[in-house]
Amino acid sequence: MSEDRFNLDQSPNRLRAIFINRSTYQNVMAEIYIYSTMAGTVALDSAFKVVDKTLLQGKEAQSAAASLSQGKHTPSERKIAEKHKGHASVIFLGIYEEDLSGTKAVNEVALLDRASVAVRSAGLLHNIRENSILLCRQSVRESVSPDALIIQAANAVTETDRAANLLIKRLREWASYSVPEFVERISDNEKLVSLILEKERDVLLKESGETISHSMGAVLSKEDLSAMLSLARQINTLFDARKQHESYLKKAMEKNCPNITSIAGFAIAAKLLSISGSLKNLAGFPASTIQMLGAEKALFRHLKSRARPPKHGVLHEHPLVSRAPYSLRGKVARLLADKLAIAARVDYFKGKFIGDKIKEDIDARVMMMNA
Numbered sequence: 001m002s003e004d005r006f007n008l009d010q011s012p013n014r015l016r017a018i019f020i021n022r023s024t025y026q027n028v029m030a031e032i033y034i035y036s037t038m039a040g041t042v043a044l045d046s047a048f049k050v051v052d053k054t055l056l057q058g059k060e061a062q063s064a065a066a067s068l069s070q071g072k073h074t075p076s077e078r079k080i081a082e083k084h085k086g087h088a089s090v091i092f093l094g095i096y097e098e099d100l101s102g103t104k105a106v107n108e109v110a111l112l113d114r115a116s117v118a119v120r121s122a123g124l125l126h127n128i129r130e131n132s133i134l135l136c137r138q139s140v141r142e143s144v145s146p147d148a149l150i151i152q153a154a155n156a157v158t159e160t161d162r163a164a165n166l167l168i169k170r171l172r173e174w175a176s177y178s179v180p181e182f183v184e185r186i187s188d189n190e191k192l193v194s195l196i197l198e199k200e201r202d203v204l205l206k207e208s209g210e211t212i213s214h215s216m217g218a219v220l221s222k223e224d225l226s227a228m229l230s231l232a233r234q235i236n237t238l239f240d241a242r243k244q245h246e247s248y249l250k251k252a253m254e255k256n257c258p259n260i261t262s263i264a265g266f267a268i269a270a271k272l273l274s275i276s277g278s279l280k281n282l283a284g285f286p287a288s289t290i291q292m293l294g295a296e297k298a299l300f301r302h303l304k305s306r307a308r309p310p311k312h313g314v315l316h317e318h319p320l321v322s323r324a325p326y327s328l329r330g331k332v333a334r335l336l337a338d339k340l341a342i343a344a345r346v347d348y349f350k351g352k353f354i355g356d357k358i359k360e361d362i363d364a365r366v367m368m369m370n371a
Contacts, residue, residue, distance in 0.1 A: 180215075
């Protein structure tokens, strides 16, 4: 019996005695299963008991999760495989694109389920939550794209305009109590604010062609005038902020969306990007959808009550559309939308700059329409 091994195999009905020659037993290669998660790597024997493990944290866990998602072996897997490959048949549990010499990979559901149970007993479970949080934070950081920043800048310009317009309306009414002739004569809001801040009441009236004695405006006290000038300074600050946002928006659009910016201008292109939600969405829209961006209310009103359908949305701000004869505005808007759909796809897939060629083609076709 010294040369033989006695093995009892428990079966439902009986005990089976199996005699295996020791030399034959020693030549049989054991199997080692290697199973990885973002928390670490475990090596399991044929009974799915843990024989080796490596715990991962921080950047190592993030790197391992990225490799596993791409079907690549992690450094911890390679290390454990090299350690056990000499005296065992190494089998990886999962789907892998690459092969390690002397190993193989399987993706059987039953084996994966047993490996998952073994992971709990290997002490990896407590790492999964921490590593999941790290991966979530990394995903959130990487999700901040240039599109999102451009959309925020475009919305900031729109909202700054809205706030300035509300306050300038209040300033005009307030200043009309003192210099009504001047307020009526100046239509440019920025010029109105700058002149109110720079010049005295009598100078403003004189430049308006009125004298102090003939003016219908009242003479305000220093306290009343100070309050009005404070509002004017706040509005002037909003104008400066708008210019800064526009400068940033122009640079960002020219860098990330050069083709659609060349065709539509940075302001209209940014509005299209904001309404669509991202450059990816804009690149996936057909030309008919791009043509209607910004006219959703009119479109739904048409679908609901059979009112006249809109011809264009944000594109009505484009000079080629706004200056075109009314009968041709729909055709020009459709032409622009067609070319913008092409330009958006080129920008999304980082193709070459073709904005100038597209713009020349648009101008030529508009001239043919007007001929």
